Amino acid sequence: MKHIILGIAGIMMIGLIIGLIYYQNTIKTASLPQNPTAQNAQEQETVQEQPLHAAHTIDYSLDNDELNITFDRGESWTKVPIELENVFDGEYNGNKQELIDNSYILTESRVAFLYSDGVNWESKKIILTYSVDQGKTWEDTVVAEPFPAIRFRKVDFINDEFGYVIISGDRTMSQELSIVFLTHDGGKTWEETNNSGATRLISDGGFIDENTGFLSFGTINPQEPDVYVTQDTGDSWQQAAFHIPTKYEEIFVNAEIPVKEDDHLAVLVNQGPNGDYRGGEVKGKFVSNDNGETWDFSREVEPNETEE
Secondary structure, X not given: OHHHHHHHHHHHHHHHHHHHHHHHHHHHHHHOOOOHHHHHHHHHHHHHOOOOOOOOOOEEEOHHHOOEEEOOOOOOOEEOOOOHHHHHOOOOOOOOOOOOOOOEEEOOOOEEEEEEEOOOOOOOEEEEEEEOOOOOOOEEEEEXXXXXXXXXXXXXXXXXXXXXXXXEEEEEOOEEEEEEEEEOOOXXXXXXXXXXXXXXXXXXXXXXXXXXXXXXXXXXXXXXXXXXXXXXXXXXXXXXXXXXXXXXXXXXXXEOOOEEEOOEEEEXXXXXXXXXXXXXXXXXXXXXXOOOOEEEEEEEEOOOOOOO
């Protein structure tokens, strides 16, 4: 009888142990995803459903050898009536994975693309294709013809009517032709300004109002800022004077485009392609109180610093 009781007790003990183990495994199973693979797939699908250009309301695409634009973060696209190869035509072609900087405008009120079209020097034209109704209709306007293989190109508007195009070409070694064109009717027609007389390679240019514009030269081993300014809408140009402290001579050598700042103008001057002062990214800030004719050093500007 004693052996029977001990046997029954042993069986009950084993049953309790098995039940406890089963209960713990049930809790662990309930705490895990029922189908981890399915959950991961759902998360990936959610990510993939986000628009390709979600960071930009207005953007462009070069997929499928077409230039398309969107105004709704990629929900819908409008084809731009330009042969894609033309936007990269010229002496400088960019990387062809994205549009060349400053060769286009993308805003709610205006989209525009500056490019070269033609098979040889005699037939090449510089054309601006633009739309002011978000791609519903397009206009083509000839900025210059004929024009040699284009290198530098820039287009911008400072208001609905006044805009500028700056282009360069016909480069020989470190010399080239650079020309400024202006429009006073929103891009329908373009007029060439008088030439600045400078023949160095242009690095940047632009207008800050309808009268005042700047051209910055020197892309190959610049030694000092080389800037030309007009205060009469391009009828005349004169070389601006930069007063550079001895400490920064041959350091701050390439001027960017000035901006209006309070009651004066300000410009950042970078170190050019070979600068190594403090890592090569620090710039010098210069200010002008005579609308760009002379510039005085203000201070150093750190990389990515936001101007007040």
